[in-house]
Amino acid sequence: MKRYSAFAVAREALRDHTGWGRAWHKAQPKKRYDVIIVGAGGHGLATAYYLGKNFGITNVAILEKGWLGGGNTGRNTTIIRSNYLQDPSAAIYEKARGLYETLSQDLNYNVMFSPRGVMMLAQTEHEVRGYQRTAHANSLQGVETEFISPKQVKELCPIMNIDGPRYPVLGALWQPRGGTARHDAVAWGYARKCSEMGMDILQKCEVTGVRTEGGKVQGVETTLGPIDCDKLGLVVAGHSSVLAEQAGFRLPIESLALQALVSEPIKPCMDVVVMANTVHGYMSQSDKGEMVIGGGTDGFNNYTQRGSFHHIEETVRALIETFPMLSRLKMLRQWGGIVDMTGDRSPIISSTPVGGIFINCGWGTGGFKAIPGSGWAMAELMAKGHSPLAEDFGLNRFVEGRFIDESVAAGVAH
Ligand code: FAD
Numbered sequence: 001m002k003r004y005s006a007f008a009v010a011r012e013a014l015r016d017h018t019g020w021g022r023a024w025h026k027a028q029p030k031k032r033y034d035v036i037i038v039g040a041g042g043h044g045l046a047t048a049y050y051l052g053k054n055f056g057i058t059n060v061a062i063l064e065k066g067w068l069g070g071g072n073t074g075r076n077t078t079i080i081r082s083n084y085l086q087d088p089s090a091a092i093y094e095k096a097r098g099l100y101e102t103l104s105q106d107l108n109y110n111v112m113f114s115p116r117g118v119m120m121l122a123q124t125e126h127e128v129r130g131y132q133r134t135a136h137a138n139s140l141q142g143v144e145t146e147f148i149s150p151k152q153v154k155e156l157c158p159i160m161n162i163d164g165p166r167y168p169v170l171g172a173l174w175q176p177r178g179g180t181a182r183h184d185a186v187a188w189g190y191a192r193k194c195s196e197m198g199m200d201i202l203q204k205c206e207v208t209g210v211r212t213e214g215g216k217v218q219g220v221e222t223t224l225g226p227i228d229c230d231k232l233g234l235v236v237a238g239h240s241s242v243l244a245e246q247a248g249f250r251l252p253i254e255s256l257a258l259q260a261l262v263s264e265p266i267k268p269c270m271d272v273v274v275m276a277n278t279v280h281g282y283m284s285q286s287d288k289g290e291m292v293i294g295g296g297t298d299g300f301n302n303y304t305q306r307g308s309f310h311h312i313e314e315t316v317r318a319l320i321e322t323f324p325m326l327s328r329l330k331m332l333r334q335w336g337g338i339v340d341m342t343g344d345r346s347p348i349i350s351s352t353p354v355g356g357i358f359i360n361c362g363w364g365t366g367g368f369k370a371i372p373g374s375g376w377a378m379a380e381l382m383a384k385g386h387s388p389l390a391e392d393f394g395l396n397r398f399v400e401g402r403f404i405d406e407s408v409a410a411g412v413a414h
């Protein structure tokens with residue numbers, strides 16, 4: 001595949017852009033692959049990419065029932081941070097954040113990583129103590145965060161009202177190298193590289209059954225016919241329980257709709273990401289000028305990829321005390337995604353009771369930031385049978401009671 005570069009853009013500009021090839025090739029399913037990954041979201045694509053890049057495994061198919069990146073990867077609010085409390089979480093999220101720093105160069109695809117800084121506001125005394133504790137933990141883990149004062153918050157984000165009558169800002173957990181990236185570009189960049197390595201990306205190919213024999217995977221049934229494989233990676237976020245059931249095991253996962261919305265575009269007014277977890281809302285400004293806003297999950301399990309109207313009102317109402325300018329903005333559109341929640345709000349990257357089947361799920365409301373680290377760990381687990389980054393995130397923790405409680409760091413009410 002041709003390299004993307006300033007030179008290539010100039011060359012194509014001179015010949016009416018007739019020389020660009022397809023970003024990834026259109027494939028027909030082969031009878032058998034060494035590895036099949038189900039789910040062409042960020043985590044599935046990143047798993048395939050690092051299988052090829054780090055382990056030379058390229059006889060790989062990535063099966064997607066819809067379109068590539070059309071799940072949560074293309075529906076999230078793109079916040080990237082690694083300010084988690086527990087050591088295993090800080091390790092994998094910081095690995096991911098570090099990989100994001102150079103992902104555009106690595107993939108030769110501009111993922112528009114913007115380390116503009118992320119702040120999580122403390123608006124109760126309880127949050128002040130909690131975030132100070134996280135800042136201390138982060139400094140031991142080698143994650144750069146600090147607890148900043150209300151004055152510093154105001155300097156970093158002048159449009160904020162820090163003296164609200166109900167929830168004044170008492171400080172914030174600040175991660176200067178957190179930020180955002182362009183979600184579609186992350187999926188497209190990984191897909192292009194996977195295709196370049198000879199992997200097949202099969203869109204509109206739904207997995208409808210998993211074939212096993214003697215406790216070991218043989219292949220999958222799909223809407224494009226049966227396909228055999230030696231190893232199978234299930235990376236389907238909100239549909240993880242459905243796929244696990246097909247393979248004959250159960251997961252401690254609930255599927256819930258999480259939604260977001262954007263305002264009409266306005267001039268640049270905010271160059272940091274703000275999360276306000278007590279009132280419950282988070283906001284950043286996109287490159288187009290829209291204010292990107294999100295709130296909590298639905299209060300009931302469901303598979304609807306759309307939002308519910310009361311959430312728009314609740315989320316905007318929650319943010320207005322801290323961002324009074326929002327009351328003047330028109331909201332343009334809203335959408336939803338199905339997030340896969342575990343009880344301890346930490347992911348599952350694990351082998352399963354079926355030989356050759358591996359699962360990566362449970363990223364819930366916060367997996368976009370983890371994509372490169374998760375793919376790195378899942379690829380290592382699938383290739384070698386173990387991965388230091390994934391070690392604590394096995395399914396066995398739910399049997400052994402070794403929870404990795406990140407309900408506060410998750411930052412989204414559920
Ligand atoms: P997905 O991108 O959902 O990919 C799974 C894919 O599997 C889908 O494309 C689906 O079609 C496919 N699939 C399912 N079943 C089958 C089948 N039977 N056969 C074939 N394919 C199948 N995270 C953050 O870090 N920061 C944020 O700011 C953030 N904001 C969010 C806001 C919203 C509104 C939502 C919904 C989520 C947000 N998240 C955020 C969470 C993040 O989006 C997810 O954790 C992450 O995108 C999950 O990626 P994935 O690749 O696991 O799943």
Ligand code: PYC
Nearest residue numbers: 077079365366410411
């Ligand atoms: O995990 O940072 C996050 C997040 C923000 C919005 C939704 N998830």
